[in-house]
Amino acid sequence: MEPTIGEHLARIRRQSTLTQEQLAEAAGVDVGVIRKLEQGTRQSARIPTLRKLAHALGVPTTALMGDASRAAARGEPDSRPLSLAEIRRAVAPVRGLAGAELVKPMVAEPPTLDALESRLRVCDRVYHANDFASALAMLPSLLLDARLAAAAADGVTRTSLYRLLARVQHLTGNLLIQLRAGDLAQTALAGALDAAHKAGDQVVGATVIQGMCWLLLRQGRLAEAAELTVSTADAIEPKFSRATPGELAAWGWLLMGAAAAYARDNQPDLASDLTEAAAAAAVRIGERNPEPGHLMMVKGFDPGRVQMQRVEAAAVAGNPGRVLELSALVPPGPMVVASSWQRHRLDVAWAYAEMRQYGQATDVLLDLRKNAPAWLRQQRYARDIVRSIAEQRRRAMSQELADLASLVGV
Template sequence: MDTLHALARALGLPTSALIGDQAEAAARAEPDHRPLSLAEIRRAVAPVRGLGGTTLAAPPGEPPAPEVLRRRLHAADRAYQANDYATALSSLPPLLLGVRAAAGLATDSTRPAALVLVARTLHLSGNLLIQLRAGDLAQTALTAALDAAEDAGDQVVAATVVQGMCWLLMRQGRLAEAAELATRTADQIEPRFSRATPAELAAWGWLAMGAAAAYARDNRPDVAADLVDAAAAAAVRIGERAPDSEHLMMVGGFGSARVQMQRVENAAVAGDPGRVLSLAEVVPSGPTPVGSSWQRHRLDVAWAHAEQRQYADATAVLLQLQERAPAWLRHQRYARDIVRQIAEGRRRAMSTELAGLAALVGCTP
């Protein structure tokens, strides 16, 4: 994608115009680390159904109480944000079965809340599957999450699920679709700033940043910049107010720091390492509530150092990420490209630390 975007900038074209048939790339099946086993989460996200709608994944007996299910969901969310994918991956399948069973037994009055719990659990599952590069299964989870949120009539939850779908579309190179989906949904839910809740503002702000990320990659930097400015206004309006604790941590992770990270990301996409480092100076030095966002930001900083041949600084940033989030780093092809750039640009023998990074991300200089 970086190469295509550079070509698009040179030719003055949308990046999406240069994306052709991906069948050959899929057939090559470029090597990657073996993902954690997905068998159980696959069974829970896409259960086998028989005649009459019966499912083979139905748990025996009564499901746990709603408050128990909510506690388990937030524990899985904390594990995911802490890059503990093994814990999240093991806890989500039984949780999915439980929330679906609870929704099936809900009364008319309790059904909306039960469906919201289903939507949030599927949304978290979809996000985790995107991180693990199981895109088709992630799309199944997010589609089901959106259906549940809309059935519940919860616009905020539905909008945050759409943002997850936009992230997936960008991972698939479907930039124009991601941009259109994010902007159209943002227009549909645009809140009145004077009376919107923090969660409503956050959901809209995430969509604006998702659209900005897609437009930046599609070589439309001016549109991307305007959208980031709009997201910044929402972040200012939220201020120190926190969304309701029932939401996933991603909703509460929207704020001015995350908006600044998006500005940095757009500069990296535009191929401007100097601007990346300048904008990054005002981003918090420590992790933010949405850990993967801060980690992705630090990769932009590492890339900028590598582009300016500041290989020691780039390596230091990567080592920090290796210490904090090795499971996350292992799945980042962006990190692999940066490590390869450092390894091939160095003037001395590869250090032990750099060799360890190369082994972690699957880079063979």
């Protein structure tokens, strides 16, 4: 992994023979900032601060710009310009007048399909384990290598590599949505759709559309999210008698995306109808032997996930009692798609808080903090719930609740 800003700073400072105090005085920067960077308790700093430090050390500012992916995962306020720099170069490369990319690939020979598949499985695993820092560090090189390999291939291998590139871009887009880098996520997902089209794979393309729907929901573009998912679902609607699990899952995910959009757009009947259609697809998948194929999200679509959609609709409708009633029917988690389970648990925490059962709400949030702190830190929904609990409870805030408030930025 690329050294962090603090590691670069410590190495260059020691080479200069300056102490932390001397560097702080020369740069006009608080010595506490330098200590936190070098100790790793702070992962990033504002560019003007880095420029001052670099000037005092007699090096270019870029010499200090190491890996800030952990800062992004921790939601540090100064992290964004630096932590997303590498993935931005991979997602939206700079091109010259003739259209050629400014930065050339580091490898002479494109990696093999098997090697790229192996790296993608690792990235997918760490992403679903909520290790966003590791995923953010791994994905830029994987994306660049996959793009290089696809462009250089031909025949059947070319199709397979473009399918893989679509999946890498999709995973990149999902990660960027989690980190609330919406515009960059949209670029990544557009690239994923383009790669899926070149591969001629509607199933992979449909799962990318579901990622687009998620992004549109985050942006409040409810009508567009509903139209996109419904029209795509209509275009790929499978025949249940011979559809593969991948085809059924892709269709089901689209229906649930549309249901989420309609629920938020105050059209609960449409949302309910689409959720029940998705449930039928989930049941049908359960009757089939799962295929070992290429679709990573097949295992994440099942009746339990559909039940979570029903819970979410009840939360959107502002019915906490119904949320708790329906959540009792959700199988115990966590599930394959960890973020879905975690989002469901926030609905449960919200319901407890609305019913003034603050202890139960806090317990749910503490469990999320224990198992998925990087994910929880990025959730505005969690911030709203914690703020609600803190403002409404009559007793003084407990240390655990205070720690939660600090984590989510209340």
